[in-house]
Amino acid sequence: MLKRFANQDVAKAVANIVWLGLERLTQIGVAIAISGMLARYLGPDVFGKWQYANTLLLVLAPITWVCGAEILVPTIVHRPPAQLGTVLGSAFVLRLSVSAAALLITWAGIAAGVTDPLVGAMLAGLAVTMLFREPFVGVINSWLQSMTYSKPQLLTSMTTALIKAALVYVLVRAAAAPARFSWLWAAESAAIGMVLMLYYIHRNGGKLGWHVDRSLFRHFATAGTVFWIGLICMYLFLKLDRLMLERAISFADLGRYSAAQQINENWIALALMLAQTIAPAFVYRVQDIAQLRRNMWRLTLMAAALMIAGAFVLDLLAHVIITGVFGPNFEAAIDIFRWAVWLSVPAGVEAIGNLVVLKYQAKFVLLSKWLFALAVAFVVNLLLIPRIGSYGALAGLAAGYLAAASVNLYYIRYKLRS
Known part of the structure; x- marks a missing residue:
């Protein structure tokens, strides 16, 4: 064990995980x-609009994920340092062009009145x-x-998150208008981006030195398209319940x-973090079928047991x-929460099974998995939300997770057969 940690690459990886x-x-x-602060301050109705605005953002944001880390990081590693x-x-x-287009389209939709006025003001x-x-x-994070060194980005992200929480408290105490809170998120993202850009310039001898290569630009625009569309489908599935509930x-x-x-989603996020942490040692680096x-059966049982507990x-x-x-105005959410937490079991199992899909x-x-999950959830929501409301949306999520996990299981049995 001491010899392993004496290895510089392993030590860097462990520090990165911490x-x-x-x-x-x-x-x-x-x-x-x-x-919690916003829910108590805004009340259920306005807080619902705030959450719906966040849902719309999380559905739109994956559009900007063109040329993901799975494409960019290997390119950086395999190219000579002079081409960085x-x-x-x-x-x-490429990313700035796509992101600017997505922002302008979003603002155009808000101006056209496709959303509730307050939801639109928050989303802006x-x-x-x-x-x-x-x-x-x-x-910069790629x-x-x-370099297996994410500390600058993670430390900046933690610091700005704590500052944002403090500013939310200040605005609540000042009885600020609901739409003003959204600009704190905009300021946070701008601050992280600027700090990381300055860090890169500092590490690069005081200059940015970025250039555009047309052939590389075209490669980035097309490579990883299937993964990109798959991620869009995944996030649409995760937020489909709120998109369809808003109408009902x-x-x-x-x-x-x-x-x-x-x-519940923050609890599920811990399962995803666990999967990301154990993946390199127990899945990605294992070559023996x-x-x-x-390992996969043990990890699946461990994840299921942890999520059930x-x-x-x-x-x-x-x-x-x-x-x-x-606060007390949200007591009606208690029964929903009691049902929702059990979604963590199929979500955790799906996260572990997904590691083999990513490995290969x-x-x-x-793409097929999340299209299938999205279609199953849509049908279940369509049938059950008009009849049982929020519980129908939970049933749609459960059915979608089970559909995704079944695709993982089929692929694992095919790929890891004796």
Whole structure:
């Protein structure tokens, strides 16, 4: 063990994982604290509109994920250091172009009145994050990942998250208009982007040195398209429940449903973080098929056991958690939360199974899986939301997760057969 940690690459990877864990836990804690403050201040109806604006952003944001890290990081690693400026510059211009187009289309839709006026006012500020997240933060973060050194980005992200939480508290105390809060998210993304850009310039001898290469630009625009579309489908599936509920229930009820899902999604995020942490050692680096198959069954059972135990505890503490975080006006979310936490079981199992799909870069499997999950969830939502409201949306999510997990299982049995 000491010899392993004496290896510089392993030590860097372990340190990176520690920082990743700290950043995720900080983000989860800040997200819950901010949601609690806003829910108590805005009330269920306006909080529902705030959550719906965030849902729209999370559906739109994947459009800007062109040339993802799975394409950019290997390109940085395999190209000579002298070409770093060309690689990063080409990716930056591509992402900035797509992000600017997405922002302008979003603003045009808001101006045309396709959303509730207050939802549109909130989304107008939130959408600005698209202009900074992928072009600035995403490109620099890919460069840092190529060196297995994400500490600067993670430390900046943690710091700005804590500052944002403090500013939310200040605006709540000042009784600010609801739409003004969204600009804090825009300012946060701009601050992270600028800090990381300055860090890169400092590490690069005081100059940026980015250039655009047309052939590389075209390569980035087309490579990874299947993965990109698959990720868009995945995020659309994850937010489909709120998109369809908005048409069937009031914003107040949507706010209570979203409050329950806010806590639950942060719990599920821990399962995803666990999967990302253990993937390199137990999946990605394992070449022996028999050993990989054993690892996958053990990891799946471990994830299921962990999610069941966590869901059981959260179910018992539902009243304390919901009223403690969101206040007494959200008591109607307690029963929804008790059902929602059990979604973590199929979500955790799906996250583990997805590791094999990522290991073998099975892009068409990834796309097919989330298209299937999206279609199943849409049909279930269409049938059940008019009849049982929010519980129909939970049933749609459960059916979608099970559909995605079944595709993973089929692929694992095919790929890892003896």
